[in-house]
Amino acid sequence: MVIPAIVGFGSALPHSAEQRELWDGFFAAHFGGSALAHRLFSAVGVRRRHTVVNPVEEDLSGWTTAARMRRFDEHAPPLGHEAVRAALDDAGLDPQDVRLLTVASCTGYGTPGLDIKLAGSLGLRSDLRRLFVGHMGCYAALPALGGVADFVAARGQPAVLLCLELTSLHIQPPTADPQQIVSHALFGDAAVAVVVDPSAAGLAVVDLEAFTDTSGLDHMTWDITDLGFRMGLSPRVPDVLGRHLGAVIGDLIGRNGLRLADIDGWAVHPGGPRILDTVETTLGLPATALQPSRNVLAERGNCSSATLLLVLEELVSDGLRAGSHVVAMAFGPGLTLYATLLRVTA
Numbered sequence: 001m002v003i004p005a006i007v008g009f010g011s012a013l014p015h016s017a018e019q020r021e022l023w024d025g026f027f028a029a030h031f032g033g034s035a036l037a038h039r040l041f042s043a044v045g046v047r048r049r050h051t052v053v054n055p056v057e058e059d060l061s062g063w064t065t066a067a068r069m070r071r072f073d074e075h076a077p078p079l080g081h082e083a084v085r086a087a088l089d090d091a092g093l094d095p096q097d098v099r100l101l102t103v104a105s106c107t108g109y110g111t112p113g114l115d116i117k118l119a120g121s122l123g124l125r126s127d128l129r130r131l132f133v134g135h136m137g138c139y140a141a142l143p144a145l146g147g148v149a150d151f152v153a154a155r156g157q158p159a160v161l162l163c164l165e166l167t168s169l170h171i172q173p174p175t176a177d178p179q180q181i182v183s184h185a186l187f188g189d190a191a192v193a194v195v196v197d198p199s200a201a202g203l204a205v206v207d208l209e210a211f212t213d214t215s216g217l218d219h220m221t222w223d224i225t226d227l228g229f230r231m232g233l234s235p236r237v238p239d240v241l242g243r244h245l246g247a248v249i250g251d252l253i254g255r256n257g258l259r260l261a262d263i264d265g266w267a268v269h270p271g272g273p274r275i276l277d278t279v280e281t282t283l284g285l286p287a288t289a290l291q292p293s294r295n296v297l298a299e300r301g302n303c304s305s306a307t308l309l310l311v312l313e314e315l316v317s318d319g320l321r322a323g324s325h326v327v328a329m330a331f332g333p334g335l336t337l338y339a340t341l342l343r344v345t346a
Contacts, residue, residue: 004152005202005345008093008195009313010086012079013050013300019185022049025056030174031181040178041185045273045294049188049301051168052079061171061227068169068228072108077117079191080164084122091195093158095122098195100151100159104133104140104305106222107165107229114164137222138269139332140305142208142340148196149205156198164191165304170228183231186272188301192309203316203326206341209252216240216335237271238278240335245282249327252339258325265320266290267312269330270297279329292318305330322346 023041031037052075053060060068080103088095101124103115115130129151133144141163148159167187172180196205219240221232253263260283268279270293280290292314300310308330315326322344329339 002153002156002198003200003204003345004149004196005199005204006194006342007197007199007202008087008089008091009309009316010083010088010090010193011310011313012082012086012191014052014075014079014189015054016048016050017054017056018048019046022056026059027055027184030055030061032174034176034181036178037181040181043273044182044185045297046186046301047298051189052166053168055168055171060169061173063228065224065226065228069108069110071169072166073110075166076105076108076114076164077121080114080118080162081121083164083191083193084118084160084162087160087193087195091197093195093197095124097158098124098128098160099155099157100129100131100148102131102133102144102148102159102161104136104144104161104163105165106135106137106140106304107167107169109134118162135222136305137220137332138271138302138304138307139330139336139338141308142328142330142338143210145194145196145205145340146208152196152198158195158197160193160195162191162193163306163309165189165306167304170230172230173227179233180231182272183233186302188303190300190303190306190310192306192313194309201346204343204345206343207252207256208341209248209339210336211244211248212334212336213240213244214334219335220333222333237331237335238274241275241331241337242278242282244337245279248337249283249329249339252341253327256341260284262325263327264324265315265326266293267308267315267326267328268293269308270294270311271302271331273297275331320344
């Protein structure tokens with residue numbers, strides 16, 4: 001039986017920006033010197049982020065959506081190319097080996113899309129299958145990975161998943177809305193790619209679980225406006241996730257004959273410090289279990305769909321022995337929780 005496995009990682013990050021410099025140089029004035037905004041910027045656990053547009057140097061908050069999409073089209077292809085090329089090199093594969101390219105993004109759109117442009121710049125096959133996963137938000141990496149893994153298992157052919165988000169293109173006009181302030185304090189830009197191969201060695205994709213609480217449709221939103229895409233992020237999100245998390249993870253690992261104590265690594269989307277605290281408390285995890293997630297939050301911020309792959313890459317780089325089990329989970333609009341069980345194979 002073919003067991004699809006992640007066999008290569010690659011990432012590309014634009015220039016970094018210190019959180020304090022972003023506040024002092026732009027957001028303090030943008031939010032009218034608000035004491036609440038200052039407290040929120042200091043409390044989200046972010047030290048620095050990466051941005052294709054640094055608002056200290058260029059204020060996009062009044063730009064039209066069309067102008068922002070033109071800037072996405074300028075920055076996304078080279079970042080995506082760099083990330084995919086690095087992942088292929090890490091996996092030891094040639095671009096012509098790839099049979100499916102899946103791209104996930106909720107921050108930029110256009111046709112011909114990023115998937116087509118990357119197929120050209122990377123020299124991928126003319127009969128390449130392509131899939132674009134759009135507007136799912138922060139959890140998109142896991143349903144996209146599930147689809148890629150299903151293709152690899154069914155076809156026995158390698159595939160690439162790229163998650164690319166340029167959230168810095170969606171700075172909104174000044175507001176006193178705490179949800180907007182938090183989103184502006186959290187989000188950064190990144191492109192991360194993984195190669196999934198019908199291989200016996202790597203990070204095998206074992207199983208996937210999804211859960212959506214439709215009573216929380218308004219808790220996390222991503223609306224297209226005339227001035228870019230506007231985030232809505234309710235403070236109730238951690239509480240809703242906490243109500244469902246134990247059952248969802250219990251079902252995922254239980255049907256695979258495992259208990260919480262059998263999980264050796266946790267890759268949790270760092271939607272914010274309260275979400276990480278909720279996961280840790282609800283599942284009774286030790287304080288060190290989510291350190292890779294906290295590290296990514298501090299050094300990269302929340303990069304929407306790309307973030308979980310950054311956490312997974314950090315977790316793998318720390319070293320996991322063959323046979324180790326990893327649970328990756330992410331959250332997003334819906335209110336949706338996705339979780340994936342992975343196993344290190346040699």
